[in-house]
Amino acid sequence: MIVVTAASGALGRLVVEQLLTRFPDRPVVAAVRDPGRCADLTARGVDVRHGDYDDPATLRSAFRGADRLLLISSPVMDPDHRTRQHLAAVAAAVDSGVRAVAYTSFLGADRGGDGPNAAHHATERAIIDSGLGYTLLRHPFYTDAFVDAGLRDAVTSGKLVSGTGGRGLNTALRSDLAAAAATVLTDDAHLGHGYDLTGALWTYPQLAATLTEVTGRPVEHVDGTVETPIGFLMNLAKAGLLERQTTDLERLLGRPPTSLRQTVTEALRDA
Structure with missing residues (x-):
């Protein structure tokens, strides 16, 4: 049980x-x-x-x-x-x-x-x-906090503002982390191990380009100050503190973590 x-x-x-x-x-x-x-x-x-x-x-x-x-x-x-x-x-x-x-x-x-x-x-x-x-x-931090239905506003305005300086984020979706948890809960081979779970590294300029590709509407990345609950996370990213990468999550999933394009597509579909 x-x-x-x-x-x-x-x-x-x-x-x-x-x-x-x-x-x-x-x-x-x-x-x-x-x-x-x-x-x-x-x-x-x-x-x-x-x-x-x-x-x-x-x-x-x-x-x-x-x-x-x-x-x-x-x-x-x-x-x-x-x-x-x-x-x-x-x-x-x-x-x-x-x-x-x-x-x-x-x-x-x-x-x-x-x-x-x-x-x-x-x-x-x-x-x-x-x-x-x-x-x-x-x-890591959840991708869900960054890539969500609120991105529809960036599509409407044509501008995606971040305070990351274009640095990378190693976030992962809750759904991928949940799948990894289910795997370790049902296989004794994982006992005694610690896993450092990161998704594929992505940047806000890449996110803007993906929004453009998915919606067909031009979205430009603008680096600036973001007054939101995730503003402090952007400061961490700008300092390069969210760029550590491992393959642990991919190995537990048996596949690459969910891509940025798929995440954006699903987030906008739920908007």
């Missing part, structure tokens, strides 16, 4: 979908804070259980009988709070007899625990020290 935590979230639902579609013989449990939000999963035969990161007793109950656990990192941004939540989940996995855990960490968490990666680093160490079998899935 496979338990997926935070299964009502965007990534969690995608992982559950992957498991139901590709591995229908593997029982799936969705551990969620509010089971009432998951009637659709219950209707599909998923065992939905109450599992709240802030209530360890519910985690022990939710994890009972599990062979494998996907621990999706908490959305809480305070590192101390987040660390407490994750360590409670690791302890609950041990207490519940879970055999192995896969954890959605972040790129660079193995290198140290400073800043945003503090909770991820602490969680990785706790998992390794717990005696559980483990697979560490170090994610």
